Amino acid sequence: MVYITEDLIRRRAEHNECEIFSLEEVSLHQQDIERIEHIERWCRDLKILYLQNNLIPRIENVGRLKKLEYLNLALNNILVIENLEGCENLQKLDLTVNFVGRLSSVETLKQNIHLSQLFLVGNPCTLFEGYRKYVVATLPQLKGVVRLSPEVSWDRLQRTTTLNRMSGIENGWMDKCLDGTAITRSEVIAANQGLEELKRRVMEQEDQYLRKNAQQKEEEEANRKQAADRAGSRDGASDSEEKQEEATESDEERREKEFWHTPCPFTPESRLEAHRHLEAKRMAKEKGNERKVKPPRTLITADGRVLNVNEPKYDYILDFSLTEDDNNSRIVLDLAVYRHMDTSLMDVDVQPTYVKVSVKGKIFQLVLPAEVKPDSSIAQRSQTTGHLLLHMPRAQGEIKATKAARPSKDGRHLHCSLSDKRRPVQGVPRLSSRVTCNSLQHAHDPREDKRYGKWIDGKTNPWATGTFCYKEIKEAFRSREAGSGRQRNRGHR
Numbered sequence: 001m002v003y004i005t006e007d008l009i010r011r012r013a014e015h016n017e018c019e020i021f022s023l024e025e026v027s028l029h030q031q032d033i034e035r036i037e038h039i040e041r042w043c044r045d046l047k048i049l050y051l052q053n054n055l056i057p058r059i060e061n062v063g064r065l066k067k068l069e070y071l072n073l074a075l076n077n078i079l080v081i082e083n084l085e086g087c088e089n090l091q092k093l094d095l096t097v098n099f100v101g102r103l104s105s106v107e108t109l110k111q112n113i114h115l116s117q118l119f120l121v122g123n124p125c126t127l128f129e130g131y132r133k134y135v136v137a138t139l140p141q142l143k144g145v146v147r148l149s150p151e152v153s154w155d156r157l158q159r160t161t162t163l164n165r166m167s168g169i170e171n172g173w174m175d176k177c178l179d180g181t182a183i184t185r186s187e188v189i190a191a192n193q194g195l196e197e198l199k200r201r202v203m204e205q206e207d208q209y210l211r212k213n214a215q216q217k218e219e220e221e222a223n224r225k226q227a228a229d230r231a232g233s234r235d236g237a238s239d240s241e242e243k244q245e246e247a248t249e250s251d252e253e254r255r256e257k258e259f260w261h262t263p264c265p266f267t268p269e270s271r272l273e274a275h276r277h278l279e280a281k282r283m284a285k286e287k288g289n290e291r292k293v294k295p296p297r298t299l300i301t302a303d304g305r306v307l308n309v310n311e312p313k314y315d316y317i318l319d320f321s322l323t324e325d326d327n328n329s330r331i332v333l334d335l336a337v338y339r340h341m342d343t344s345l346m347d348v349d350v351q352p353t354y355v356k357v358s359v360k361g362k363i364f365q366l367v368l369p370a371e372v373k374p375d376s377s378i379a380q381r382s383q384t385t386g387h388l389l390l391h392m393p394r395a396q397g398e399i400k401a402t403k404a405a406r407p408s409k410d411g412r413h414l415h416c417s418l419s420d421k422r423r424p425v426q427g428v429p430r431l432s433s434r435v436t437c438n439s440l441q442h443a444h445d446p447r448e449d450k451r452y453g454k455w456i457d458g459k460t461n462p463w464a465t466g467t468f469c470y471k472e473i474k475e476a477f478r479s480r481e482a483g484s485g486r487q488r489n490r491g492h493r
Helices: 006-013 103-111 130-140 154-159 163-165 185-192 197-238 249-261 268-291 437-441 468-493
Strands: 025-027 046-052 068-070 092-094 117-119 320-325 329-335 346-350 356-359 362-367 378-381 386-394
Touching: 103 130, 103 197, 130 185, 130 197, 185 197, 197 268, 320 362, 329 356, 346 386, 356 386
Parallel strands: 025 046, 046 068, 068 092, 092 117
Antiparallel strands: 320 329, 329 386, 346 356, 356 362, 378 386
16 A cells, blocks of 8 residues: 655655745556545645546545645546535546436535636446436536637637637636536536436435445455355365465466456455555565575585685685795785775785775675784785785785895995994805806896896705805906916916
């Protein structure tokens, strides 16, 4: 059941900047509303109210709308015309395709002296004999005289038939109409003749209709109870037979076809039943389309074991690379995040034994090969590729120097970036016949010399291991150069 709420009216008042106190027109059609409420208190200045194609069974809570001029209640479940005496300025009332069977209820519209158009097409009362004459005779305000201005002559109006239709004037009478047909002067005179006999016949037909309607409701209620009993017996049989599952899809189609093809009287109850059926079908379809809620993914088992998880999925699973930087004693994690993804959508949590990254709510978790320092870790975002880089220092380990000793320009003195020249430095090659002061001068950066390109890797080249002092290295080079010079002199002799 849909209720008329303040939020609903504000959403329908966009043309009035969502202000409802000064609202003059509001459309609440096709909202499945079953009761009129709150409008007379919230929208006192309302002039036009559209409530067609709803499930409203009764006209109520509109008596305080003094400025209301047009009320549209077509395609509802209204049975009686009532509670409109307070709408002093009502000019047009549309009750098309309702269930008004009490034709005598139109007498309540006598107080609406400005009423000029009334629509009752599609109601049971329109089938009564003398229906139109009764309404015309009961509502004298439907026949008002036109006051023509002096500039417009009567002959001119008679010659211009198109103007007559457009202006709503016929033979000097206002365009007062019933069911879209204008009321003529001759029709008014004929309706007033024999009015008492007309009322008597209308009341007899009304009583007959009400009795027939009550009998029809009793039969419909009995049929509904029988159908419920049959359905209950079928359910009991199915429960006794191994508790079978719900009806198959073919059974549902059969019931759907049976529901729509079974003849039934057009009553407010049948219309409401059809609405309930469609609503249940729509809700079942929405429930079937809903995604099943996945249980939360397990990140850490009950025994405390951390799991590797890679939830983010775009066109492919989130790519990553994990490297160990032995020279700086740290672990580097490279996550291939999209370049244009906003950094605010990512959250990093570094723990001593594992790292967890949240990317748009998806979890990436990886167990680290060694214990790290979370408080010293650094997270960076590449401006070129958008990758997320995590530098995590190891908790245990020694930081190694990456720069080797560099000779001076004259080749005689070696300089070191460390303040203490007596401090041993790793990465200096051992003495060898292949290594001279000149060769060391030209190979000051092992990464740039092909012969010593693998000094950084201590496993493949034994020269990369060992600790020396710069003074000892310099003296060794000088003594070896002096010895090689004596040998060259002897050979020359």
